[in-house]
Amino acid sequence: MSQIRNQITSVGPDETWAIGKSLGMLAQPGDVFLLIGQLGAGKTRLTQGILNGLGSENIARSPTFVMVTEHLNGRLPLYHMDLYRIGSSDDLTELGLDEYLYGDGLSVVEWPDRAPDAFPRNHLEVRIEVLSGSKRQLTISGSDKYEHILGEMFRY
Ligand SMILES: Nc1ncnc2c1ncn2[C@@H]1O[C@H](COP(=O)(O)OP(=O)(O)O)[C@@H](O)[C@H]1O
Ligand SMILES: [Mg+2]
Numbered sequence: 169m170s171q172i173r174n175q176i177t178s179v180g181p182d183e184t185w186a187i188g189k190s191l192g193m194l195a196q197p198g199d200v201f202l203l204i205g206q207l208g209a210g211k212t213r214l215t216q217g218i219l220n221g222l223g224s225e226n227i228a229r230s231p232t233f234v235m236v237t238e239h240l241n242g243r244l245p246l247y248h249m250d251l252y253r254i255g256s257s258d259d260l261t262e263l264g265l266d267e268y269l270y271g272d273g274l275s276v277v278e279w280p281d282r283a284p285d286a287f288p289r290n291h292l293e294v295r296i297e298v299l300s301g302s303k304r305q306l307t308i309s310g311s312d313k314y315e316h317i318l319g320e321m322f323r324y
Contacts, residue, residue: 173322178304184210184296185217187306187321191294192221194317197244197272200288202280205296207252210304211278214294218276219246230278235263238273245273251282260286292317 178184191201195218203211215228222242231237231250239246247268254260260283268275269288280287292310299305310318 174308174318176306176308176321177299178210178306180302181210181213184213184304184306185220188214188217188219189221190217190321191292191317192218192242192274194320195222195244195274197274198270199314200269200275200277200291202277202287202291202293203296204281204293205304206298209296209298211296214296214306215248215276215278218274219248222246222274236265236268245271247271247273247275249275249277251277251279254279254282 176187178187195201201218203214205211212228212230219226219228219239219242222244224239224242224246226239226241228237228239228248231248235249235251235253237248239248249265249268265286277287290311290313292308292314295307297305297307308318308321
């Protein structure tokens, strides 16, 4: 029982999906979840769970050409962004990210580190580290707004 309170170890994709589902069930309008981790860490897998937790039957994918995919058939709209291919700050302005980030849906962002200044300070951060094979360590932190989520996830 030496695990730090805001960290969860996932032993496989299904477990990461289930963690995402819990996050999706707890999400509130206007929430912003930033997902940080290398390619293949499981950001999209987590997002698929989040989408299911919102009650949508859609499957989230890593978008190749679009940077924002809207899923509108859940309890809240999910705006799934992937900034992996972002090139310049102009791209960001053109995307109109703020309409999503300050809207009434849930924004889930892969590769937010590509544009660190583009996001509200009030956000939940999920950092996914590859430990070995299919083991991942998820570290979840957030501003006060997200205390209820951390409380539910870690029951402190
Ligand atoms: N514990 C785990 N959690 C999430 N994905 C895992 C895990 N173990 C293995 N994987 C595999 O790693 C890949 C993660 O892919 P993906 O979610 O698209 O990553 P990312 O979006 O971070 O690039 C998938 O092929 C998945 O099956
Ligand atoms: Mg991805």
